[in-house]
Structure formats: C-alpha cells, structure tokens
C-alpha cells in the first residue's frame with residue numbers, strides 16, 4: 407500500500423517557486439521599483455514585453471492588467487463592436503466570452519471536441535454557416551481556448567476563420583509555454599492573449615496579462631487602447647475608446663523572476679503529466695494532446711462517468727481536485743440569451759471532467775499516492791461492473 411505523504415498535496419502551487427528563486431531576489435526587484443517610482447507600466451514591463459516576444463518568437467508583446475484585459479484589448483484593436491459575431495468555445499473560463507460581450511458583440515458558442523476538450527472545428531464551421539444564413543451579424547472573429555494549457559487545432563480553425571474573412575484570437579490564458587507544431591504560444595494565431603494570474607503556468611502575484619501579435623499596427627492599437635485610447639503623439643488627445651489596461655510594474659518584476667525557472671517548471675509539469683498518462687487506469691479518459699504539440703499543463707484533467715463520487719473519494723483521502731468547468735458558459739445566467747445552439751459535448755464534459763494535482767513541485771511520493779488512490783477507485787468500480 408502506498409502511504410499518504412506527510413506534507414499536504416497541492417492542486418496548484420503558487421509558493422514553492424518563491425523559495426526556489428529566492429525571496430531576496432523578489433525583494434531586491436521590488437526595491438528597485440520603489441526607488442525608480444514607475445509603478446504602473448514602468449521599465450520592468452517593457453523588459454518583460456521584450457523577453458516574452460523573444461520567448462514566443464513573435465514581433466510584439468504588450469503586457470497589460472490581466473488575461474481578460476488582454477482579450478478585450480485585442481478585440482478592441484480589431485474594432486469588435488455591436489453587430490459582430492464572435493465565435494468562442496463554451497467549455498472555458500467565463501472571460502473568453504465576457505470580452506466580446508463587454509464590447510457589445512454577440513458571442514456564438516461553439517462545441518468542444520470530446521477528446522481534446524478544445525473548440526471543435528467542425529462545429530465552428532456549422533456555427534458560421536448558421537450565422538451566415540441568418541444574415542444579421544458580421545462574421546468578425548474566432549476565439550479558440552487552449553483549455554488546461556493544451557493547444558487547439560489551429561491549422562483547421564485558422565483555415566476556416568480566414569476562409570470567412572475572420573481573424574483568430576487565441577485565448578492562451580492557460581496555455582503560455584505550450585507548443586503547436588514547433589511554434590510557441592503567442593506566435594500561432596493572428597493575436598494571442600495570455601494571463602499571469604497566480605495559478606497559471608507563468609504567473610505573477612496578483613493580476614497580469616499580455617497580448618502578442620506580429621503586426622506592428624495591431625500592437626500600436628493595443629498599446630493605445632491600454633491607456634484610454636491615447637494618441638502616441640499627444641498624450642492628452644484620446645483618439646479612440648480604451649480602458650485602464652496597464653500592467654502593475656511590481657507584477658512584471660515577479661514574472662521576470664519567474665521566467666528564470668519557467669523552462670524547468672514546464673519540464674517538471676511534463677514529468678508529472680507523463681506519470682499520469684502512463685500509470686493512471688484506463689478507466690479514466692485523459693485529455694488528448696494533438697500530435698506534434700505540447701501542453702503547458704496548467705491543469706491535468708481526466709474524465710470519468712462517476713466524477714462527483716471520485717471527487718469526494720479523493721478529497722476524503724486528502725487529494726485536492728476540482729471540476730473545471732462545472733457549467734459551460736452558454737448555460738450561465740448572464741449568458742442565457744446567447745444560449746442558442748446545441749452543445750452536447752461540452753455539456754457532457756462539464757459533468758465528467760476532473761482536474762487532479764498538477765504542479766512542477768509534486769515529487770514521486772506525492773504522485774505514487776495520487777495514482778494509487780485514483781487506481782484504487784477505478785479498480786473498485788471495474789470490479790463492481792464485472
């Protein structure tokens with residue numbers, strides 16, 4: 407029998423990297439900011455823009471206040487507005503759909519692929535045809551989401567979107583560090599939004615985000631919208647509508663520190679995922695990662711018909727877990743009026759998915775225990791059914 411580790415097992419771990427990097431390095435970076443006084447969008451944010459653009463191999467990165475800001479700023483740069491249709495995954499965190507709605511656009515929810523849990527390109531095409539046939543909305547943009555850190559089927563999605571004259575905004579808020587056919591998140595779609603919320607693979611200690619694009623023109627629009635639509639020539643002339651979307655400099659300093667260990671943390675996330683992939687019972691369905699792609703493993707998510715029972719069993723045994731997401735966005739109260747399409751796959755997923763501990767700092771003792779408890783549950787269920 408595998409015994410329970412003495413220390414608690416974490417679902418996320420926002421603290422250990424602080425010890426690995428050394429708290430004194432964070433304090434030193436904060437002291438620098440206290441001394442120069444550029445607290446909002448100060449020099450560290452520009453250093454981070456350059457480092458992330460280089461990491462993603464993309465021309466421009468503009469850091470901003472959060473992942474939600476990043477999505478909204480990208481859509482503002484494309485002038486998304488009332489009368490526009492924006493096609494978005496429903497199996498996601500609410501912000502993916504909230505951003506187009508805040509700009510007055512109509513979200514058209516798209517179903518998921520049952521194996522990857524990401525936007526199903528076939529359902530995207532169906533949804534586009536429906537909106538086109540109705541003839542009331544402009545076909546404007548598509549927002550596929552790298553759910554749990556796993557890249558979407560970008561070739562198929564971009565081909566469909568471009569065929570209908572639409573742009574693709576990758577919601578890679580969970581996927582920074584993922585790789586799609588040799589390209590890192592940030593360089594795959596027309597624009598990409600990411601988040602540095604504390605539980606994300608590359609994280610800060612509050613809110614933060616970034617927009618990536620190869621287009622200088624789009625980047626200039628994002629940067630203008632980030633400060634209320636300010637003109638780059640005359641800071642007292644606001645030439646378009648914008649928002650307060652600047653990044654807090656202290657948070658940029660945190661991400662700069664975290665970047666030092668990011669590649670090692672990603673390797674450790676793959677180490678954890680690989681043990682789960684190979685050792686968890688086939689009783690559980692596992693999120694499929696597309697060929698020649700790498701997930702950033704923001705979460706490791708299985709699916710299981712007895713999800714709620716499994717969740718109680720794991721919690722009773724001291725293993726934290728969470729159902730992400732128990733309600734697809736189209737079924738949530740504020741989005742009810744856009745619940746216009748049948749989305750059976752994501753509705754089923756929301757009842758069966760379960761995310762289990764995934765942090766770079768799980769050791770073999772933690773993993774032996776989680777795997778043995780999961781497999782004990784699976785064996786009991788399979789014996790009962792036999």
Ligand SMILES: Cc1ncc(COP(=O)(O)O)c(C=O)c1O
Pocket residue numbers: 472473474475498499501502551577579580601602603613614615
């Ligand atoms: C898929 C997805 N999109 C958008 C967001 C929004 O990011 P933020 O919380 O930084 O605004 C999140 C954050 O949880 C997310 O997971």
